Amino acid sequence: MDSVELRKIGKAATSAARSLASLSGDVRNKAISNIADGLSSSRSEIVLENSRDIEKGRKKGLSEAVLDRLLLNDERIDVIARDALSVVGLSDPVGEIIEMNTMPNGLEVSRRRVPLGVIGVIYESRPNVTVDISALCLKSGNAVILRGGSEAFHSNTVLADVIRAAILDAGISKDAVQIVGSTDRKFVSEMLKMDEFIDLMIPRGGADLVARVAKEASMPSIIGGVGVCHTYVDESASLDMAVDIVFNAKVQRPSVCNALDTMLVHVSAAPEYLPKIANAFAEAGVEMRCDTRSMSILGSREDVKITPAVEEDWDTEHLSLTAGVKVVDSLEAALDHILDHGTGHSEAIVTEDTSSAARFLNEVDSSAVMVNASTRFNDGGQFGLGAEVAISTNKMHARGPMGLKELTSYKWIVLGDGHIRE
Amino acid sequence: MDSVELRKIGKAATSAARSLASLSGDVRNKAISNIADGLSSSRSEIVLENSRDIEKGRKKGLSEAVLDRLLLNDERIDVIARDALSVVGLSDPVGEIIEMNTMPNGLEVSRRRVPLGVIGVIYESRPNVTVDISALCLKSGNAVILRGGSEAFHSNTVLADVIRAAILDAGISKDAVQIVGSTDRKFVSEMLKMDEFIDLMIPRGGADLVARVAKEASMPSIIGGVGVCHTYVDESASLDMAVDIVFNAKVQRPSVCNALDTMLVHVSAAPEYLPKIANAFAEAGVEMRCDTRSMSILGSREDVKITPAVEEDWDTEHLSLTAGVKVVDSLEAALDHILDHGTGHSEAIVTEDTSSAARFLNEVDSSAVMVNASTRFNDGGQFGLGAEVAISTNKMHARGPMGLKELTSYKWIVLGDGHIRE
Numbered sequence: 117m118d119s120v121e122l123r124k125i126g127k128a129a130t131s132a133a134r135s136l137a138s139l140s141g142d143v144r145n146k147a148i149s150n151i152a153d154g155l156s157s158s159r160s161e162i163v164l165e166n167s168r169d170i171e172k173g174r175k176k177g178l179s180e181a182v183l184d185r186l187l188l189n190d191e192r193i194d195v196i197a198r199d200a201l202s203v204v205g206l207s208d209p210v211g212e213i214i215e216m217n218t219m220p221n222g223l224e225v226s227r228r229r230v231p232l233g234v235i236g237v238i239y240e241s242r243p244n245v246t247v248d249i250s251a252l253c254l255k256s257g258n259a260v261i262l263r264g265g266s267e268a269f270h271s272n273t274v275l276a277d278v279i280r281a282a283i284l285d286a287g288i289s290k291d292a293v294q295i296v297g298s299t300d301r302k303f304v305s306e307m308l309k310m311d312e313f314i315d316l317m318i319p320r321g322g323a324d325l326v327a328r329v330a331k332e333a334s335m336p337s338i339i340g341g342v343g344v345c346h347t348y349v350d351e352s353a354s355l356d357m358a359v360d361i362v363f364n365a366k367v368q369r370p371s372v373c374n375a376l377d378t379m380l381v382h383v384s385a386a387p388e389y390l391p392k393i394a395n396a397f398a399e400a401g402v403e404m405r406c407d408t409r410s411m412s413i414l415g416s417r418e419d420v421k422i423t424p425a426v427e428e429d430w431d432t433e434h435l436s437l438t439a440g441v442k443v444v445d446s447l448e449a450a451l452d453h454i455l456d457h458g459t460g461h462s463e464a465i466v467t468e469d470t471s472s473a474a475r476f477l478n479e480v481d482s483s484a485v486m487v488n489a490s491t492r493f494n495d496g497g498q499f500g501l502g503a504e505v506a507i508s509t510n511k512m513h514a515r516g517p518m519g520l521k522e523l524t525s526y527k528w529i530v531l532g533d534g535h536i537r538e
Numbered sequence: 539m540d541s542v543e544l545r546k547i548g549k550a551a552t553s554a555a556r557s558l559a560s561l562s563g564d565v566r567n568k569a570i571s572n573i574a575d576g577l578s579s580s581r582s583e584i585v586l587e588n589s590r591d592i593e594k595g596r597k598k599g600l601s602e603a604v605l606d607r608l609l610l611n612d613e614r615i616d617v618i619a620r621d622a623l624s625v626v627g628l629s630d631p632v633g634e635i636i637e638m639n640t641m642p643n644g645l646e647v648s649r650r651r652v653p654l655g656v657i658g659v660i661y662e663s664r665p666n667v668t669v670d671i672s673a674l675c676l677k678s679g680n681a682v683i684l685r686g687g688s689e690a691f692h693s694n695t696v697l698a699d700v701i702r703a704a705i706l707d708a709g710i711s712k713d714a715v716q717i718v719g720s721t722d723r724k725f726v727s728e729m730l731k732m733d734e735f736i737d738l739m740i741p742r743g744g745a746d747l748v749a750r751v752a753k754e755a756s757m758p759s760i761i762g763g764v765g766v767c768h769t770y771v772d773e774s775a776s777l778d779m780a781v782d783i784v785f786n787a788k789v790q791r792p793s794v795c796n797a798l799d800t801m802l803v804h805v806s807a808a809p810e811y812l813p814k815i816a817n818a819f820a821e822a823g824v825e826m827r828c829d830t831r832s833m834s835i836l837g838s839r840e841d842v843k844i845t846p847a848v849e850e851d852w853d854t855e856h857l858s859l860t861a862g863v864k865v866v867d868s869l870e871a872a873l874d875h876i877l878d879h880g881t882g883h884s885e886a887i888v889t890e891d892t893s894s895a896a897r898f899l900n901e902v903d904s905s906a907v908m909v910n911a912s913t914r915f916n917d918g919g920q921f922g923l924g925a926e927v928a929i930s931t932n933k934m935h936a937r938g939p940m941g942l943k944e945l946t947s948y949k950w951i952v953l954g955d956g957h958i959r960e
Contacts, residue, residue, distance in 0.1 A: 138900050217922050223911060225921050230903070232933050315933055336758065336934040357956040364958035464952075477951055478560050481652070489645060489954025498959070499647050499950065500639050511654050511737055511947035512758040513935040525933035528921065529899055532911025534779040536786035537920070 117298035122306055125261055125294050126313030129234045132291035133259035137231050141208035143286055148204050148251050150282035152197040155247065158278050159193050165274035166243070173267050185241050186268055196244045203251040206502040209520045210257040224531040229524045231257030233315035236307055238263045238329065240321035243271040249320075250279050250293045252505050256523040259292045261314065263307060265321075266299035273297070304328075311335035316523075318506050323433065338518070340483075340508040343373045343461025344433050345491045348450040348476070350467035351382040355389045357488060358466040359396055362439075364490040365464070367400045371435050373507060374462045374484075374494040378430060378440035380450045386413055386443045394420050402437045405429045409443035430457040447472050451479050458482060460509045462491035483509050483516035539720035544728055547683055547716050548735030551656045554713035555681035559653050563630035565708055570626050570673050572704035574619040577669065580700045581615050587696040588665070595689050607664050608689055618666045625673040628924040631942045632679040646953040651946045653679030655737035658729055660685045660751065662743035665693035671742075672701050672715045674927050678945040681714045683736065685729060687743075688721035695719070726750075733757035738945075740928050745855065760940070762905075762930040765795045765883025766855050767913045770872040770898070772889035773804040777811045779910060780888040781818050786912040787886070788861050789822045795929060796884045796906075796916040799855055800862035802872045808835055808865045816842050824859045827851045831865035852879045869894050873901050880904060882931045884913035905931050905938035 136144070155162070166188040173183050188196075209229050216226035235258045239245045246262055253260040264272035276295040284290050296303050308317065308329065317337040319329040329337050347365055349358040365376035381389055390413045397404060398420035405425040406414065414422055429440045430453070444450045454463055464486040465476040473487045484494040494516060496504025501519030508514050514522035558566070577584070588610040595605050610618075631651050638648035657680045661667045668684055675682040686694035698717040706712050718725050730739065730751065739759040741751040751759050769787055771780040787798035803811055812835050819826060820842035827847040828836060836844055851862045852875070866872045876885055886908040887898040895909045906916040916938060918926025923941030930936050936944035 134903075137903070219920065219922060223915060223920070227938075228899075336932075354956070360956060360958050368959050477650075481556075481559070482949065484950035484952055486952040487954060489952050489957040490959050492959040493645060493952055493954075493957065494950070498641065498645070499952075500641060510758075515947050516649075516950045525937050527904065528906035528916070528938045530906055530908040530911050530915055530921075532909060532915075534776070534782060535911040535915065536782050537790055537912050537914040 117296070117300070117303070119306055122296065122303055123310070123313075125296065126234070126310045128291035129259040129261050129294055130313050132289040133231065133233045135289060136254075136257050136259055136292050137210075139257070139288065141210065143288065144208075144254050144257065145204045147254050147283040147286035147288050148200055150286050151247065151251060151279050152201045154278040154282040155193055155197040155200070158274070159190055162188055162193055162271070162274050162278070163190065165270040168270040169268055178267065182241060182267070186243065186271070188243060188271060192244070196247050199244075200247055200251040203255050203503055206255060206520060208255070209524050214526055221535060222533065223535050226529045227526040228529050229521070229526050232523055232525050234259045234261065234313055235523065236261045236263070236310070236314040236317040236335070238304060238307070238317070238319050238321070238325065240265040240325065241267050243268040243275060245320055246272045246275040246295070247279065249505060252503055252520060252523065254283065254288070254292065256520045258523055259294075261294050261296065261307070263296040263304060269299050305332065308332040309334050320506060336513070338506050338508045338514075339510050340461075340506050341373050342433055342459060343509070344377045344431060344457060344459045345374060345462045346378050346380055346450075346454050346458060347376050347464045347466065347491060348380040348444075348447070348454075349382060349385055349389055350447060350465055350469060350472050351384045352469040352472065353382075353385055353389070353466040354468060355385065355392060358385075358389060359392050361464065361466055361488065361490050362393055363396045363400070365492055366397070366402055366439050367437065368490070368492055370437050372492075373433070374491050375435070376439060376491060377432065377434050378442065378453075378457070380442050380444050380453055381410065382447070382450075383409070383443050383445050386410065390414055390441070394422075397439070400437065402439055405438060405440045407442040410441045413443070433459075447475060451476070454480055461507070462486070462494040464489060464491050483507065539718070539722070539725070541728055544718065544725055545732070545735075547718065548656070548732045550713035551681040551683050551716055552735050554711040555653065555655045557711060558676075558679050558681055558714055559632075561679070561710065563632065565710065566630075566676050566679065567626045569676050569705040569708035569710050570622055572708050573669065573673060573701050574623045576700040576704040577615055577619040577622070580696070581612055584610055584615055584693070584696050584700070585612065587692040590692040591690055600689065604663060604689070608693070610665060610693060614666070618669050621666075622669055622673040625677050625925060628677060628942060630677070631946050636948055643957060644955065645957050648951045649948040650951050651943070651948050654945055654947050656681045656683065656735055657945065658683045658685070658732070658736040658739040658757075660726060660729070660739070660741050660743070660747065662687040662747065663689050665690040665697060667742055668694045668697040668717070669701065671927060674925055674942060674945065676705065676710070676714065678942045680945055681716075683716050683718065683729070685718040685726060691721050727754065730754040731756050742928060758935070760928050760930045760936075761932050762883075762928050763795050764855055764881060765931070766799045766853060766879055766881045767796060767884045768800050768802055768872075768876050768880060769798050769886045769888065769913060770802040770866075770869070770876075771804060771807055771811055772869060772887055772891060772894050773806045774891040774894065775804075775807055775811070775888040776890055777807065777814060780807075780811060781814050783886065783888055783910065783912050784815055785818045785822070787914055788819070788824055789859065790912070790914055792859050793857050794914075795855070796913050797857070798861060798913060800852060800864065800875075800879070802864050802866050802875055803832065804869070804872075805831070805865050805867050808832065812836055812863070816844075819861070822859065824861055827860060827862045829864040832863045835865070855881075869897060873898070876902055883929070884908070884916040886911060886913050905929065
């Protein structure tokens with residue numbers, strides 16, 4: 117693997133994308149179901165290659181949590197295959213007519229959905245991403261260049277082999293799915309400059325990766341997957357509902373981007389609400405990083421870890437069982453806090469007051485803004501997109517969960533009958 | 539004007555954008571109609587300032603064509619005011635619900651259209667852009683930072699003064715429309731790095747400006763307004779229709795991006811078609827840059843300028859009464875030529891064969907692809923968008939003509955009733 121080879125990958129992807137764009141949905145679906153079959157029939161090979169990654173990771177001292185995310189076994193391979201198959205059933209975005217109008221001069225003008233072209237994806241440890249993203253790119257008619265993490269190198273390589281054989285079998289060029297066959301980080305930098313070949317770069321990983329892509333990529337890229345998410349418990353909130361929603365947002369899956377980072381509580385609700393949520397957090401082992409006022413309301417408790425928040429807590433995506441807690445004097449103060457510290461990802465208000473809800477929905481400028489629901493719902497599956505490649509906090513192109521349509525562009529189709537412009 | 543001041547402009551725009559986003563459509567419309575009124579009542583002042591630009595331009599030796607584009611008189615000011623007023627009548631994109639779904643769990647999920655935030659526009663000589671863009675940005679709830687060309691400096695300054703007074707009168711912060719008060723080019727570079735404040739950069743000008751913005755802008759930017767546009771005359775074309783369409787695409791307004799640059803002619807149609815189009819071009823004074831085959835068909839004629847094409851002609855946006863002419867052996871050869879030399883802007887086929895038309899529509903990857911119509915139709919007004927800020931050749935976000943909707947993003951609005959994620 118060298119730079120010349122990387123550019124060859126780019127060039128081949130561009131050419132594969134061109135043929136993909138004119139293939140029927142049936143062929144693309146066949147390729148995806150072939151992938152599912154291929155995964156099932158290559159299980160033992162995949163498990164073997166995966167065990168090499170696991171062994172290497174163990175020697176390298178990776179945590180059990182990371183090793184678990186890396187692990188592929190028969191059951192997990194079946195789940196990955198089933199997820200790929202579910203993409204077959206989604207409606208085909210390619211060729212969809214978005215709008216069609218006949219102009220007063222008789223010109224027929226429509227917009228037809230077309231693939232973006234070549235998607236680049238740089239991702240970290242989980243090898244299932246290799247299959248998920250390939251299936252979604254094929255379904256949306258895009259070629260993809262994958263660059264997975266070094267920990268999953270052998271797993272990703274064997275998965276890519278399975279995928280490439282499967283799509284070739286459906287009559288699609290192998291080059292529609294390519295993997296960067298090196299974990300040398302210099303190829304990430306080079307990939308990020310290949311705007312000649314890559315139409316969209318999607319980083320799937322931690323804040324450092326996302327920031328690096330935002331800074332270095334010469335092609336459009338998705339900023340997302342990183343969120344300092346707030347839930348505001350309004351004066352008028354149903355406190356039991358607030359406990360459920362905040363608890364769910366924090367505890368149900370603390371390691372993901374739409375989990376709660378900071379809870380803001382109206383000063384009138386705080387005395388009754390804070391002890392309740394502390395009881396719930398106590399059971400789950402959540403650490404509360406409290407401002408002075410919430411600290412004094414909670415007092416000293418043995419069952420839950422309460423520590424004073426420092427300024428940088430408000431700007432921290434915890435990704436763990438830690439929650440910032442702050443008492444605010446008003447909805448306005450909550451909005452100000454979110455404006456100063458939010459990352460535009462997911463924000464929720466718990467309230468029974470429709471005017472508070474409306475103001476929150478209007479003024480919070482995040483990819484998803486919620487009333488009386490857990491921020492954990494900011495997800496392509498939960499929003500009915502059927503699949504998700506990323507959650508974008510960009511405002512251009514796609515915002516929030518990105519499904520198949522968000523991997524497409526459109527072209528204007530104009531049908532005339534000798535029309536000329538006056 | 540210094541760098542500190544430029545950053546102040548950026549900061550003020552961000553804050554103005556925030557208030558704009560929650561103003562009603564009525565207020566934004568009122569601001570735009572105030573602008574129209576302000577232009578009418580400030581005519582003499584505008585003409586006076588404009589005459590300073592004209593005088594300076596004349597001394598600088600600007601061509602009459604450029605001076606004419608620069609000129610403002612009572613009549614032109616009325617046209618600009620009328621164009622602004624027509625924006626009032628367009629439907630308000632802000633707050634529009636794009637999609638609304640109730641999920642199986644009862645969660646109500648919708649997407650609400652919101653402004654992008656702050657738009658930066660860098661443009662060249664025509665001062666009407668100052669008003670056009672301001673009206674479109676206000677209508678779509680965006681703040682704007684304008685940086686016009688040095689030739690129009692006094693005109694743009696007085697127009698911005700009129701606009702700012704007009705919007706203030708409607709209760710909108712003056713900072714919603716700001717102009718960079720210096721023609722020093724270093725501020726262009728600085729503006730292109732202000733991604734902290736500017737959400738989208740739109741260049742309106744020649745190829746050099748567009749390329750510079752594409753290369754230097756740290757925020758998303760629109761690539762567009764530059765096109766090497768093709769019309770292919772198929773074997774089965776109605777030749778009279780082909781003459782009309784090609785003539786219109788080349789001659790009706792040769793200085794714009796969707797005008798014809800290269801005409802491709804099927805080898806069977808060429809012997810009859812080429813003399814016909816040459817007759818038409820002769821009358822309009824179009825120079826034909828011909829490949830060997832078309833040259834030998836046309837022979838030597840006194841009425842029309844026929845010169846041999848050189849390789850770089852195929853990659854040139856002529857912006858003048860010059861047309862590349864090439865004979866091709868097949869539709870496939872035409873598609874290959876467009877693939878190699880096109881810029882993804884506007885391409886047309888003239889044909890009576892529906893399968894040729896379908897193939898051309900499928901395989902040409904341009905912002906607008908046309909059958910039996912002039913490429914000059916690739917325009918927001920002609921496509922029913924009501925207005926146009928640019929013609930994008932990007933695939934991300936907006937492609938082709940960009941109207942009001944293309945100046946917006948959306949946010950996901952989620953209404954629950956205590957919903958938590960299982």
